[in-house]
Amino acid sequence: MIILRGTIRAISPLHIGTVGTGNYHPTLPYIPARTIRGMLGNYLFNEKKNLFEKLRIDDDRSPSIHFKPALPEGSVASPLILRWCKRCGKLIEELDKDCPECLQEGKKRGGLMLEESLSSKKFRSPEIRSSIDTKCPITRKGHTSPGERYSLSPYNIGALLPGSEFDLRCVLPGEYVDDLKDAFREAGIFYGIGGFRSKGYGMVEFDFTGEEGIDGYIERRSSEFDGSSLLMVLNAPAIFEEGKKHVIGFREKLLESYLGGHRIRRQVFSEDRARGWEIKGGYRLGKIIPATGMGSSALIEVDPVRAARAEVYGIGSMRHIYGDVYFRRWDYGAI
Numbered sequence: 001m002i003i004l005r006g007t008i009r010a011i012s013p014l015h016i017g018t019v020g021t022g023n024y025h026p027t028l029p030y031i032p033a034r035t036i037r038g039m040l041g042n043y044l045f046n047e048k049k050n051l052f053e054k055l056r057i058d059d060d061r062s063p064s065i066h067f068k069p070a071l072p073e074g075s076v077a078s079p080l081i082l083r084w085c086k087r088c089g090k091l092i093e094e095l096d097k098d099c100p101e102c103l104q105e106g107k108k109r110g111g112l113m114l115e116e117s118l119s120s121k122k123f124r125s126p127e128i129r130s131s132i133d134t135k136c137p138i139t140r141k142g143h144t145s146p147g148e149r150y151s152l153s154p155y156n157i158g159a160l161l162p163g164s165e166f167d168l169r170c171v172l173p174g175e176y177v178d179d180l181k182d183a184f185r186e187a188g189i190f191y192g193i194g195g196f197r198s199k200g201y202g203m204v205e206f207d208f209t210g211e212e213g214i215d216g217y218i219e220r221r222s223s224e225f226d227g228s229s230l231l232m233v234l235n236a237p238a239i240f241e242e243g244k245k246h247v248i249g250f251r252e253k254l255l256e257s258y259l260g261g262h263r264i265r266r267q268v269f270s271e272d273r274a275r276g277w278e279i280k281g282g283y284r285l286g287k288i289i290p291a292t293g294m295g296s297s298a299l300i301e302v303d304p305v306r307a308a309r310a311e312v313y314g315i316g317s318m319r320h321i322y323g324d325v326y327f328r329r330w331d332y333g334a335i
């Protein structure tokens with residue numbers, strides 16, 4: 001198995017659907033893993049059935065390919081367990097109450113941040129360039145037009161601007177990597193990603209920057225983690241199941257199969273919804289599943305090899321599209 005890395009660059013506006021109100025359709029600032037799977041799966045199902053079958057891309061139990069969320073270049077989910085100074089954005093250390101420089105209290109920050117915020121201990125947001133496009137439906141005489149009683153009003157579409165770049169990662173058997181690259185390139189141009197594609201949204205191009213064997217990755221990361229408690233952060237919603245119930249937040253008993261024996265010292269989590277997506281049978285929207293939200297985070301004592309392995313394969317159910325997680329050393333409140 002290898003980790004393929006690259007960049008997804010928007011060459012038209014992108015609209016990644018999320019919950020909005022009324023006639024405004026906001027966009028997410030990133031591309032969820034399931035959306036990337038949707039684009040690629042749609043393309044392979046119609047154009048390259050052979051590779052579709054080999055990657056088992058629609059198999060939620062034992063797929064051969066794991067997709068990760070494509071976040072804006074250089075960014076990660078902001079850990080909800082951390083507090084940052086309200087004024088200067090400095091990280092408030094575990095034992096401090098206020099910012100030692102401005103004596104302001106800290107606050108939690110959700111959403112995305114530049115990864116370097118962790119090493120520089122200063123919060124920085126990624127640059128997200130977006131716009132709102134207003135569309136007016138057109139009425140025409142003729143039998144293909146909406147009827148007179150059909151109410152038409154302008155609607156607004158949130159869009160990420162062309163030129164926006166996102167970090168791509170996926171995990172797959174090395175033997176398929178060249179075919180996969182070709183498929184991504186063609187799918188990004190001819191099928192596109194996200195919503196409103198028939199209105200000219202969603203065209204993307206791919207640049208591939210590297211491939212790394214997972215054994216080498218796990219060895220490298222686990223040596224970085226060795227001898228420290230770790231900060232664990234969800235980079236995507238995660239699905240935890242206990243019997244037939246869905247559980248929100250981290251529980252040692254439910255994480256054991258992914259992390260081995262470990263101890264959770266402290267955690268802060270949020271609640272979200274994960275959505276399934278079925279490629280077979282006409283691209284139906286699957287069921288909506290309660291999930292632990294992006295940015296949910298914990299201080300944890302865990303075997304460094306199991307942590308590194310979880311960075312590759314994720315945690316929870318449906319790890320091929322959910323449960324992406326990252327770890328950092330946590331020494332006396334420092335990162």
Ligand SMILES: [Zn+2]
Nearest residue numbers: 085088099102
């Ligand atoms: Zn400050």
